[in-house]
Amino acid sequence: MSGAELLFAAFGLLAATAAFLAVGSRHVVHAALWLVVALGSLAGVYLVLGAEIVALVQLLVYVGAVVVLVLFALMMTRAPIGIRDDLFVGKGQRLAAVLAGVAVAGLLGGTLLVAVGDATVDPDTARGQAEPIGRAVFAAWALPFELLSLLLLAALIGAVAVSRGRQK
Amino acid sequence: MIHLAGPVVLAAALAGAGVYGLLARRNAVLVLIGAELLLNAVNVLLVTAGTLPAGGLAALSAGGPARATAGDPLLPGPVLAIVVITIAAAEIGLALAVVLLTFRQRGTSDLTELRELGEGSPTYDEHPDAGELPPPASAPETPPGDDRTPSAAGAVR
Numbered sequence: 375m376s377g378a379e380l381l382f383a384a385f386g387l388l389a390a391t392a393a394f395l396a397v398g399s400r401h402v403v404h405a406a407l408w409l410v411v412a413l414g415s416l417a418g419v420y421l422v423l424g425a426e427i428v429a430l431v432q433l434l435v436y437v438g439a440v441v442v443l444v445l446f447a448l449m450m451t452r453a454p455i456g457i458r459d460d461l462f463v464g465k466g467q468r469l470a471a472v473l474a475g476v477a478v479a480g481l482l483g484g485t486l487l488v489a490v491g492d493a494t495v496d497p498d499t500a501r502g503q504a505e506p507i508g509r510a511v512f513a514a515w516a517l518p519f520e521l522l523s524l525l526l527l528a529a530l531i532g533a534v535a536v537s538r539g540r541q542k
Numbered sequence: 543m544i545h546l547a548g549p550v551v552l553a554a555a556l557a558g559a560g561v562y563g564l565l566a567r568r569n570a571v572l573v574l575i576g577a578e579l580l581l582n583a584v585n586v587l588l589v590t591a592g593t594l595p596a597g598g599l600a601a602l603s604a605g606g607p608a609r610a611t612a613g614d615p616l617l618p619g620p621v622l623a624i625v626v627i628t629i630a631a632a633e634i635g636l637a638l639a640v641v642l643l644t645f646r647q648r649g650t651s652d653l654t655e656l657r658e659l660g661e662g663s664p665t666y667d668e669h670p671d672a673g674e675l676p677p678p679a680s681a682p683e684t685p686p687g688d689d690r691t692p693s694a695a696g697a698v699r
Contacts, residue, residue: 378543378544379543379544379545382544382548382549383548386548386549386551386552389552389556390552390555390556393555393556393559393579393582394555394559396559396563396575396579397559397562397563397566397567397572397575397576398562402569402571402572405575406571406575409575409578412556412579412582413578413582416582416585416586419552419586419589420585420589420623422544423549423589423590423592423593424592424593425589425592425593425619425620425623427620427624428585428589428623428624428627431624431627432585432627435627435628435630435631436578436582436627439631440578440630440631440634443634443635443638444571444574444634444638446638447571447638447641447642448571450642450645451569451570451571451641451642451645451651452645453569453651460568460652461567461568462566462567462568463565463566463567463568463654467565467566468566471562471564471565471566472562472566474561474565475558475559475560475561475562475565476558478554478557478558478561479554479555479557479558479559479561480554480558482553482554482557482558482583483550483551483553483554483555486550486553486554486587487547487550487551489599490546490547490599492545492547493545493546493599493602494543494544494545494546495543495544495593495594495602496543496544496593497544497593498593498613501592501613501617501620502620506617507617507620507621507624510615510616510621511621511624514615514616515616515621518625522625522628525628525629525632526628526631526632528632529631529632529633529636530635532639533635533639534639536636536639536640536643537639537642537643
């Protein structure tokens with residue numbers, strides 16, 4: 375087991391554990407904080423896989439912005455503090471949710487495991503840096519990039535319009 | 543060298559946790575946490591695919607250790623991962639605005655209690671065009687003609 379593989383296993387295990395705690399926690403705020411751990415260790419996973427700029431964007435956008443937004447939404451909807459038992463749906467539906475989750479994970483993991491076989495990759499860290507990504511984004515991916523900025527503008531206007539409510 | 547089974551299993555675990563969170567949670571904000579985990583499972587797969595040489599898995603297995611190391615110059619893996627992160631940011635911003643509006647109007651963010659359109663609710667109507675709709679059970683308290691904004695009305699509650 376190489377050093378990169380060991381590092382990947384550590385970050386991946388942390389991310390998976392934190393993800394399961396984020397969806398299984400009986401404590402609303404703890405769920406959001408476990409999401410921070412999951413997203414942060416996923417940034418480490420991206421770093422091990424040689425995608426440096428994606429790891430930085432993950433830290434900036436997810437850990438920096440999305441989680442803060444989630445925590446503010448929890449505060450503004452007066453989320454209950456402390457251990458609560460009413461965070462989950464009824465027993466039958468919860469069992470169905472477990473089955474659906476296991477089915478999705480099994481199907482996705484099984485199919486992809488068969489597809490990749492025992493292939494190994496050697497991540498090239500030079501390709502994941504800012505300069506090659508920037509060249510690719512502003513040359514080949516220029517149109518999708520502009521569409522993304524339009525999407526962000528639309529989401530911004532939409533969020534403002536929705537949260538202002540109906541004006542008389 | 544990293545074995546590709548690791549990222550694949552991680553993505554599958556994240557997707558499974560995300561689906562469970564989407565289906566089993568009642569609080570709308572916690573449902574969104576499940577959606578975020580699903581999007582991150584996609585990102586793990588995209589970044590993993592970005593480490594493959596040009597031609598993907600087929601080139602990897604055909605070339606063996608002496609394969610050409612040239613990657614795809616378009617870098618589709620990391621670029622698409624950044625695209626997904628951006629879409630996720632837009633999605634959660636808009637979704638949380640909807641959750642906040644729902645909380646102001648209904649006083650709850652519990653998805654199982656938002657049943658105004660369901661058949662079991664007192665305001666459900668088989669033929670909404672046939673007559674005047676009855677007022678909703680928990681109507682927003684802003685009376686018509688009041689020039690206060692609904693947000694101001696919700697804030698004093």
